Amino acid sequence: MSAEAGYAVLRAAGVALVMDLQGEAPQILHWGQDLGPLDAEGVEALRYSAETARVANSPEATRALTILPTERDTWSGFPGIEGHRAGTATTPRPVRESVHVDARDDAGGIVRCVLRDAVCALELVAEFELEPTGVLRVQWSATSLAESGEPFDLAHLTALVPIPARAVELLDFSGRWSRERAPQRLPLVDGAHVREVRRGKPGLDSPYLLVAGTPGFAHRRGEVWAAHVAWSGDQRWIAQRLPEGAGALGAVLGGGELLRPGEVRLAAGDRYDAPAVLFAWSDAGTDGLADRFHQRMRTRRPRERRQPVVLNTWEAVYFDHDMERLGELVDRAARIGVERIVLDDGWFRGRRDDRAGLGDWQIDTAVWPDGLDPIVARTREAGMEFGLWFEPEMVNLDSDVARAHPEWLLAPSGGVGASFRNQHVLDIGHPDAYAYLLEEISGLVARYDIDFIKWDHNRELHEAVAREAGGDRPGVRRQTLALYSLLDELHRRHPRLEIESCASGGGRIDLGILERTERVWTSDCNDPVERQDIQRWSDILLPPELLGSHVGAERAHTTHRSTDLSFRLVTAAFASPGIEWDITTCDDDDLGRLADWISFVISRRGLLHGGRRVHADLPDPQTLLHGTIAEDASAALFAWVRLASSGGPQGARVPFPGLSRDRDYIVRLPDAFGAPALHGSEPAWVAHARSADGFRVPGAVLTAAGLPMPVLQPASGLVLELTAA
Structure with missing residues (x-):
């Protein structure tokens, strides 16, 4: 009309x-x-x-x-x-x-x-x-x-x-x-x-x-x-x-x-x-x-290819950029099937801790005398992509760029105020600061044919004013528009480049930034207990292939909680998976399990990153049943999770949401995740699900009546694979 x-x-x-x-x-x-x-x-x-x-x-x-x-x-x-x-x-x-x-x-x-x-x-x-x-x-x-x-x-x-x-x-x-x-x-x-x-x-x-x-x-x-x-x-x-x-x-x-x-x-x-x-x-x-x-x-924004499995170096080496150690990390990552290596904070001039160097986006020749060529070459020779960490909007006062250009600080002329993580804000709306960042970042992307940037943002903008001749002017809007312009121009110059939005984890996740980035770092927390809920609510807005989730060490960097490898693998599989762990310390058994897991998630990536997300409404907040179902309901992967102990009935039937009532399903338990920690024995149907033929169940039974689920120990998870018969 x-x-x-x-x-x-x-x-x-x-x-x-x-x-x-x-x-x-x-x-x-x-x-x-x-x-x-x-x-x-x-x-x-x-x-x-x-x-x-x-x-x-x-x-x-x-x-x-x-x-x-x-x-x-x-x-x-x-x-x-x-x-x-x-x-x-x-x-x-x-x-x-x-x-x-x-x-x-x-x-x-x-x-x-x-x-x-x-x-x-x-x-x-x-x-x-x-x-x-x-x-x-x-x-x-x-x-x-x-x-x-x-x-x-x-x-x-x-x-x-x-x-x-x-x-x-x-x-x-x-x-x-x-x-x-x-x-x-x-x-x-x-x-x-x-x-x-x-x-x-x-x-x-x-x-x-x-x-x-x-x-x-x-x-x-x-x-x-x-x-x-x-x-x-x-x-x-x-x-x-x-x-x-x-x-x-x-x-x-x-x-x-x-x-x-x-x-x-x-x-x-x-x-x-x-x-x-x-x-x-x-x-x-x-x-x-x-x-x-x-x-x-x-x-x-359709993806031309699936999200690769990533290994990020941060929780493996932190600021200790030793090529021998990093080289071994790269070699082991290649052997278990990792597809992309990301070199995190610590590669640029003067950056031996978080108190100096931020803003000086030139390679530290004291640590990398031959530039980044050795690690890039080793990564490429192993058949993997290479990514690099930046935090372009921030600056340490102990940096050459801050000393040379105090007018580039997004802070009052009368003083910079409090710091966060020893850093302050660079006014990227300033034309000269913008040009500096664009040329430094673009030059490194071109020199090393970088596939991926982890773009971090580790502090808030307080007293965010631009230093102008007529007086300090509010600068948050100008900063945001300059960020958008900078990301757009980098993509224009380097069409294959992918960028992740990270801001102390999930501090800048919105559909404005996602017009210009290909992934978000969902949280700095790799503890799978915390991650289950973080990912559960994050995927109301974002599909799982955009939510970075990494398998960390047994003892979580952020919470110091220890969890089984099985649960860490279950949690990362239902997002954009990767590893953030010093796998040079892993024994052959753990490396084998990581390799099996990577092979499984790659083989099911079309479903995990293209299906419909579903979440069961359960009376017990300490149990979760969530899954990804193919558009035609012909296949599904579900995670059955216990976060903590709780009261109520144990082993009761749990309906599976989103499946077709009009077809039968074969239920199997993939080996790639290992065995979860159980509180007692398994229901009788689980033995059939572990067999080669699997356990056949009508869709109407799964969706309306459900299955009595294994009673898991706290911080445990089980993956179920369903295919239409």
Whole structure:
């Protein structure tokens, strides 16, 4: 349909967006479950029924929520836009100027709305794109129309969409170093649930995904509406309910960039582009959200090849870059089937610990007298790819670059403030600093034909101001845009180069950075007990092939907990697997087990990195059943996990989610992971599953009744492979 019809209906993947394009500003009448092929009469019924009853002590006109809610609409909640011109023009009244509708049958489409605000002298443009996956992308821009006078100081431009009154519970995430993506549940009550990120990056406590849902929603059940701010700088997330509701709906959900005072000042003709906010709906719990986000990522940035199995040197050698030791590590990695070696921190000038050298991206000839040629050649001769660690946005004050260019520091002119890990921030928005980084990194990539960069970011941005002649200016937004530009240019120059986003582990994971990177380092914590939950919640948004997960030493570097090799192998298999362990200390038995595991995950990589992720809803929080299922449900791999001891029945039946009820499955227990630690004997069916023929079970039995599972000791896991008979 066209904008002339006065409405828009976009449909895709079981989702519908219905917008009323009449009135002073467009409105969202419905976002959620597909309503079918609505005609003009159906839309009119939806529009007419959006006029709610007037209650006592309320506006004379029925309240309605526009796409950019302001006080003009008698909206008393968080507004869609705020700002001023030298203390004036504080009551925006955006009015529809034009609307263009591009509906694409059942594949979604775009509604582009242009609003003009005479009070603030702004043109405001919004794109609402319902993508083929059913994900709704909302993106705003603001352009100053004033020909002279004071600039418009933009406080924020926030994407808000309405959600129904039956969404009464919220889920988002918090965390800290080595414990990212810790879920937190709370009721959606009157008032605003606001999460503000002021760390210069999403942070280890990133909200990650803000989900509102029906009572008791879980992995596999409940209706849910979710928002994600696809931006790698400061952010704001919001869910808000008012006693009067949001028009005919119950609350609003959304977010955008958090701007510092004076960060965006729009003079005549200046334009601000807000980051995209992505919204998703599901009537199948958070697994349904994951299906949409995973499909979006896989179709938007398809990989030409599978993620390789990595060995990263950090927890093997730390700063001790001895070629003899590293050479033995490379040789052993090649023998067990590793596909990529990544040389971590410690290779560049003056870098013998974390107190000096950061920012001097020249090879330390005292440690590497022949450059990196020996380790690169040895890696290539063994048939593996080579990767290198950088932390381009940071600098030690004890470095040549900091001494030569104090103006490149992203810090107040009056002093740099507190350090994190003995480092400060380099202003990559400074043209000369940007050019320095680009040429140094690009030169090394070209010299050694580097396949992969581990791009780290180990501190937060506090007092992040650019040192300019007219005074210190807020710099987080400029820093974020410069980062995006730097990553884009490196990819342009080196099309085969892959980059991992690391920020003290999972401190910068968002769909903005993932437009420009091929993997994330999910957490610095390789303890499989912690990793099970970190990965469980991370893969609501990201498919497992993007979530780096490494097998570490028996005693975890971060928690000092000791775990069996079997459990470490199980945990890393269901992500983007690798090793972060000094395998020169491994005996032949452990090396053999690692080789068998690598062979197995490579042979099943198409399923592990292309299937649908599922999570069972279990009453015991210390047990997990999660898996990856082929799109046609012809094959699956599941992990049965016990994190800690708990009460309740032992050995009860556990249903398997996501399988086909209409076909039989052969259940087998792969040898590649070794035997888990059991608390007692195994159920009788396990012996059949270990046999050559496996254990045949109807899908209806697996999905509805389930199997009595082995009772595992704490910190243990078991992998089950299912193939359709």
